[in-house]
Amino acid sequence: MAEWYGISGGGRSAEDLFISATGAVEAPSASVGDALLEGHPVEVKRATSHTLNQVRPVKYITLVAYYEPTAAWYVIPAHVVVAEASRKGRGQHTENPFESCTLTLARLGRYRLESPTGLRSRTLEAIAESGGYVELQDEMHWVLEQGHRLSAECVERVSATLRRLGIDVEAPRRRTHQSRWNASAAR
Numbered sequence: 001m002a003e004w005y006g007i008s009g010g011g012r013s014a015e016d017l018f019i020s021a022t023g024a025v026e027a028p029s030a031s032v033g034d035a036l037l038e039g040h041p042v043e044v045k046r047a048t049s050h051t052l053n054q055v056r057p058v059k060y061i062t063l064v065a066y067y068e069p070t071a072a073w074y075v076i077p078a079h080v081v082v083a084e085a086s087r088k089g090r091g092q093h094t095e096n097p098f099e100s101c102t103l104t105l106a107r108l109g110r111y112r113l114e115s116p117t118g119l120r121s122r123t124l125e126a127i128a129e130s131g132g133y134v135e136l137q138d139e140m141h142w143v144l145e146q147g148h149r150l151s152a153e154c155v156e157r158v159s160a161t162l163r164r165l166g167i168d169v170e171a172p173r174r175r176t177h178q179s180r181w182n183a184s185a186a187r
Contacts, residue, residue: 014046014066021116022123033061037120040127050105057085058098058147060140062126064119067105073113074105075122078130082140084108098143 015034018024024035024042033041045052045065052065063081065074084107088097105112113122130137162169 014064014068015044017066017116018042018044018064018119022120024120033059037123037127040124042123042127047105052103052105054092054100055081055085055103056098056100057082058140058144060130060137062123062130063103064123065105067112071115073116073119074108074111075113075119075126076103076108076111077126079133079136080108080111080130082136096143096147098140099147 015026019026019035022035022037024037027033027036027041034044035042041059041061043056043059043061043063045055045063047065047067048069050067052063055063057078060078060082062078063074063076065076066072067074081103082098084103085091085097085101088101091097092100092102094100111126113119159169
């Protein structure tokens, strides 16, 4: 198990523990999630306090958190993650709470597991439960697409203003935004 921490690898040991306990596999890309359990993406977070950082409700995937101080697990269905984000006026480092937000484990006690014994089955139950809210999943897809549209529009407008003002900057890199919905449709 890799002990790799920091902003881009902070949850690595939790991901390894989750994969080991459930038989999941590592996701091919972080944009999809951290692990795949029976083909379903799962976001895995490591928590050393009661705060979960950089949760991305817009992905609409089940969130599993390993609370390191007590070795407890939390399995939070995607629709609950969205509901918790909807209570916030803004996100973490962003205006939109569905792009990135913090969640507190104190509000999520009913999703706690004391041991990894039922982690696989509880995660699959959470995935199935959230799968029943197709309309909410569609709304998160809409939010994601709107975020991509707004981002491109903002870059275009600000870049035009910079050029008009004679402020020299490199041309913006063009990224394509392929959501997991588009990726799964291509399969």
